[in-house]
Ligand SMILES: O=c1ccn([C@@H]2O[C@H](COP(=O)(O)OP(=O)(O)O[C@H]3O[C@H](CO)[C@@H](O)[C@H](O)[C@H]3O)[C@@H](O)[C@H]2O)c(=O)[nH]1
């Protein structure tokens with residue numbers, strides 16, 4: 241899909257100097273080695289506790305050497321989304337997978353917010369398909385997604401018109417932002433209307449699951465006589481962008497995979513397998529993004545950024561997946577418990593990026609479909625068929 245005429249790279253990997261950290265890490269290593277030396281030369285009697293302590297310190301030093309060398313040459317990847325449209329003729333389709341497993345632990349409003357942030361991404365709508373896997377086989381989740389799809393008809397154009405950054409409504413309308421302080425009267429009116437609609441949606445889906453069948457009788461027949469561990473597969477298309485309009489809404493598909501009591505279902509991994517297969521038959525996009533139901537996209541252009549890496553001529557040969565970092569909201573000031581996982585994302589991931597690339601974090605990752613099917617870039621260049 242990349243245009244061979246384009247010369248400008250779509251992404252660049254920049255290695256940066258980290259002298260202060262290098263010096264600090266090296267001092268720690270020297271101190272550790274001095275400690276080991278001291279243990280060896282200064283001991284009077286070699287007892288078992290001495291030996292155990294010495295082995296532990298050796299193990300720690302070895303671990304430190306690995307940690308240090310992993311982070312020695314950190315790199316950051318810079319993407320150029322503005323060059324993307326000039327270098328590719330047409331943006332590729334992306335299948336997005338959202339997994340949910342429990343309507344009580346993961347209330348539908350959470351999944352709905354995740355889905356709304358994905359439906360409103362800055363990317364041609366007809367190229368996006370959002371598949372929601374419901375391992376709870378819950379009519380409430382299905383009902384919530386139906387209601388959300390109606391809200392999305394207003395929410396998505398609103399976000400795009402005003403270039404909203406955070407497109408999960410519960411964060412956009414959160415307590416710190418619950419008043420619209422602007423002089424733009426048109427925006428104010430629409431903002432108030434949208435907030436009102438979102439509050440209605442929240443109320444509508446905050447219902448007793450037993451009352452759902454009476455709300456949507458015909459479509460709910462399929463959920464009768466099912467329980468979460470024993471039911472046939474249920475697949476329902478909630479939104480379909482039939483005319484394939486670029487600024488419409490993406491496809492939205494509900495899936496509850498078949499479950500039988502004696503058959504292992506392999507939790508999220510099982511759900512991801514089913515999503516890959518079902519989407520392969522319906523839209524078969526060359527790229528797949530997976531997001532847990534308790535997350536939302538905080539950068540509406542994220543697909544464009546990922547495509548810069550995946551569609552670049554080097555990326556097409558070398559990159560199987562693009563892993564996005566995570567951030568956590570509502571954490572304590574100054575993050576005393578390290579909930580933002582700074583060490584992991586800022587140092588370890590950057591260090592691994594400098595070596596080859598980060599590891600798959602289990603979520604927030606764009607995968608190349610052909611690689612998931614076991615093909616390498618050479619197979620495709622040779623014209624090998626992809627079989628599902
Ligand atoms: O039978 C199951 C169990 C879980 N999930 C979904 O899997 C995701 C992650 O599960 P969760 O229990 O929330 O795990 P966390 O520890 O919060 O998540 C981290 O750890 C998981 C496994 O280690 C990874 O899969 C996740 O991507 C990663 O974010 C959620 O969307 C769940 O709804 C299913 O779809 N089916």
Ligand SMILES: [Mn+2]
Nearest residue numbers: 532533534535
């Ligand atoms: Mn989780």
